[in-house]
Amino acid sequence: MPSFLQVFRSVLFLLLLFGLGHGRAKAGGPVRLCAKTQCVMLDTACFQVLADASGQLTLAQVQQPAIAARFGIVPEQPYTMRHPGTVYWLRFRVCNQDSTQRQWVMELFDSHVTHVTWYRPGPNGQCDSVVTGAGHPYATRLYQYRDFIFPLRAIPAAGQTYYLKLRSVSRTSLRGILWNEQSLLVHLRNDATWLGVFYGILGIILLYNLCLFAFVRESTYLYYVLYVLSCALLFLTEDGLGFQFLWPNCPRFNLLANCCAPVLLLLQFALYSRRFLDTALHLPRFDAWLKGLAVGSAGLILLDVLLLKTGQSYWVYGLPYGAFYVAAAVLFRRGSRPARFYLAANMVVALSVIFLIARKLGIELLSEHPMTVYSLNIAFVLEVVVLSYALAEKIRGIKCETLHTQQELLKQLRKKQRAQELLVAQLQQNQELKDTLNTELESQVLRRTTELQQQSQTIALRNQELSEANTLLNSQARTIEQLNQELKRDLQQTQEARVLSKLVNFEDFSRIYPNRDACLRYLAELKWQRGFRCRKCGHEKSCDAREPHAQRCTRCGYLESATAYTLLHRCKFDIVKALYSVLLVHTHQGEYSSLALSQVLELRRATCHNFIQKVHAAMQMRQQSADYDKTESWTHVLLEEYQPIENDQSIPGSAEVPGSYA
Structure with missing residues (x-):
């Protein structure tokens, strides 16, 4: 055939x-x-x-x-x-x-x-x-x-x-x-080199997804491994390498493999595509047609290979492949991200197949160009690479949804816990109802105890944090005394901030803050002018970290950079220009255009537009604050994203900033 x-x-x-x-x-x-x-x-x-x-x-x-x-x-x-x-x-x-x-x-x-x-x-x-x-x-x-x-x-x-x-x-x-x-x-040397590269890439992709399946235990990876194996078997039978190295003494098996490899590839492709696109969930009616079409096409191919022997059965491959492509297009229009990668990967294979069919029919389409000659091998390599990345993206999305579901479940369990505590208090106040409600309460406690076993450690940790919070309340008096001692230093910073609140050009601004180190020093002094306080454990003592002007908690090791929880966190361009941008936008009450800012700072207009929107949002948040003053300095806007997180469970050394500019 x-x-x-x-x-x-x-x-x-x-x-x-x-x-x-x-x-x-x-x-x-x-x-x-x-x-x-x-x-x-x-x-x-x-x-x-x-x-x-x-x-x-x-x-x-x-x-x-x-x-x-x-x-x-x-x-x-x-x-x-x-x-x-x-x-x-x-x-x-x-x-x-x-x-x-x-x-x-x-x-x-x-x-x-x-x-x-x-x-x-x-x-x-x-x-x-x-x-x-x-x-x-x-x-x-x-x-x-x-x-x-x-x-x-x-x-x-x-x-x-x-x-x-x-x-x-x-x-x-x-x-x-x-x-x-x-x-x-x-x-022979060139042929062996390129075939070695081709099968080496397939082997790497196969081993990579096999390891992912071993660690993640996600069945989609196993289906993908079987699909890549069927692709490799098809190429091994077609180019003769399988007969040369794997089964040289089995000519009957060689003939059988030549007939069955395309059918096996078709079935594995259908199985993996259904699993990858989740057609049974998103397209339940169409999924039954897809299964029937794949099985029917495989049967027609086997019938032609074993009995009819017309040699035209390769046209049947277009039916299931086309049907899955249509299903992917429908899911893509509905907003499915995996369908986007699926369409891109199979589009390359479809283009290579068009070139090959055109040559079989005698149509010359770039017949001497290497990209069309090696199109099928290149297409399969690109397909497995793109689908491997798409599969990882899909699993990552599933993990995120699972994590979100677990967080929602945790909230519900906390609500149930509070309801249980109220119920216990009510039972203590109503002793005369204890006998009648005791049986019902025990059944509820047993059922809910099973649900709350996984949350016991979390409850204990929350109790520990509550006790530490009481300790922090006692330390506030000492903090006030420390703030009084820093008034002189704050006075000097306030004078400098007043100077900067006036509109100056970028050249004069650069003299005050000539480099990144000066800006980080200013942000650090502005953030911790009233002293350091750990966002994880509430400890008030810190030491210098390796990162310039960053602070590390001496108790838990939590690391916080100077830009964390400020408008300049994760800023993609020069921090001096970013600091000056905040000054300009605040001075002009948010009416400064992105075109003018891009000309002043020599940045892309889209970058300036996004940053102006961020500063404008921070100004609006500041205006809604109870202590807002129209005459206040622009530096108040810098810390508008500084939102203390109570009972933060983030990993020590990180600084998560909600809504930070990327």
Whole structure:
């Protein structure tokens, strides 16, 4: 059964001939070799074909004039063995005009021919033969290579005639190429290199997703691993590497693998696509059609391969692939992120298939361009890479939704806990109802105790934090005394802030805050002018961290940078320009245009627009504050995102800022 990869192999040798310099014989004429020839393409123009429906003809009978006259040139391109089981005799003549007497070999591209007999004239006038093929053990091949390679003896200038006897159980293309030994070695080395890269990428993707499945235990990864394995099996059967390295002594299994690999790939593709797109959940009615279409298409392909043998079953592949593509397009319009990656990955494969089908139909579409020649391999590599990334994104989204659900469940459990405490207090105040409500209460306690077992540690931690909060209340008096001692230093900072509240140009502003260190120092003094207080444990003592002007809690090690919980947190451009932007926007009451700001600071207009919107939002929040004063300095806006988080459970060393500018 001809497949897309067989068409790919047919186009591959055209590219090799185009790059190496080649000759082409006239239709029906001999193949002429010269000193400049590196390789010669053997197609319908070179071969004379004789179909032997009986399969009983021998070489001696074929050479008789009566039967030899039946050899003819077939005009179709590419010519294929249309009748499986029929014996085809190929005859071609080679004339050697090369004085260097280089050794030549013939490569027959299609490695799926079941039986191949090569006849080569000997020095005594008789022909010796080599019998091999996909239906014979791999050891019968003269050259241990995935294609059939046959050596030519010394070719006289007058020419020599060679015969090939072919018989296959499926439709097979008749194409080949003549190589000299030096060009063949270069071809074999390049071929092995690129195939090694291709299978290496598939192996890496396979191992990566297999490890993810082992750690995450998500079944989608397992389906994807099986899909990549079916892709690798298809390529191994089509390019002959599987027969060469994996099952060289099992020709029957080789023929079976050639027939079953496309069907297995189709079924695994359907199984993985349904799982990846969640069609059973999002498109329940269409999902039943998808399953039936995939199973029906696989059955038609097997029927054609085993019984009908028309060789046209590859057109059936378009039905399930097209149906899944339509399903992905529908889900994409509904806002599904996985469908976006699915469409992008399969669009590359669809484009490569279009190129291959066009060549099979005789349509020339960039036939000599490497990207179209290697399109199918490249498309499969891009597909598995994109789908691997898409699968990771999908699992990440599922984890986020699960985390959100768990947080909502935690809130509900806390509400239930408070309700239980109120119920216990009411029972203590109403002793006369204790006997009647005792049975009901015990059943509720047992049921809810099971629900609250997972929250016991959280409750204990909350109790500890409440006790620490009481300690913090006692330390407020000491904090007030400390603030009084810092009034002098705050007075100097206030004077500097008043100077900056006036509108100055960027050059004068840069003199006051010349670099990032000066800005960070100013932010640090502004944030902790009343002393440091840990956002995790409430501790009031800190030490300098490795990051400039950052503080680390001496009790729990919580690290907080100077920009955290300010408008400048995660700012993507120069912090000096950002600080000056806040001054300009605040001075102009938020009416400063992004175009003017981009011209002053030499930044992109979109960046300035986004930052102005952020400052404007902070100003509005400030105006809604109870202690807002119209004459206050612009520095109040810097800390507008400074929202203390009670009972923060974030990891020590982090500073989460809700709504920070990215």
